[in-house]
Amino acid sequence: MGGVLMRDERIIVALDMHTMEDMKQMVTQLGDSVSFYKVGMELFYSVGIDAITYLKQANKQVFLDLKLHDIPHTVAQSVRALTRLGVDLVTVHGLGGRTMLSAAVEAAKQEAEIKGVKRPKILAVTILTSMDTKDWQEIGGAFDVSQEVSCLASVARLAGVDGMISSPHEAKVVRQQYGSDFLIVTPGIRPAFSMSQDQKRIATPAQALRNGASYLVIGRPITAAINPQEAAEKIIEEIREV
């Protein structure tokens, strides 16, 4: 836009693709506009650590979203391995419980110290937004989903995690409850220029930030745009004043 560098480090672009070629093309197209990327299961299980190595060599920050959920020892050992890769944010599943979450936090701290690398921040996932109360109760849940999310959030906080994944709508309550040093990462973002009235569980980038989000995870509004860099810059423009 007008040749001026447009960049906002609060935007994390989700690289939901399965080849190195597609990933490199997207990162190249976005250039200096984007400095933070999410690598999820699709890309990681397709190309492995090459995706991380490429992004790190390109001087990008990496959010590795693998939603780890296993016994505490296994999760801790996995977090150690991911710490050695130099990723910046890692997700673990809140349903793994307090001992598992604390083990993840401790493992990241210890491994970073041993290797002299930066400690990845640990984020807890609560209930996936694809589940509603009916789905939750079908598998034995006693509360409704929103109560369950706040229960999991408080356990995550007690376990010492750095933050959590939250819908833009829940972000407000989480921010009020846990204060400014807790990271809130929100997916479900649709830019104002593409917002339609019938979409409910999503928010514009500006709304999500006003609700307290620290980072916005944005996928298709950027990656499926005809001109991804232009889409990213339009979003950056939308949040400039927030």
Ligand code: C5P
């Ligand atoms: O929808 P979009 O392409 O922007 O999604 C970006 C990322 O956010 C995806 O990688 C997906 O894992 C995550 N997401 C989510 N919950 C939603 C919608 C998307 O966690 N309700």
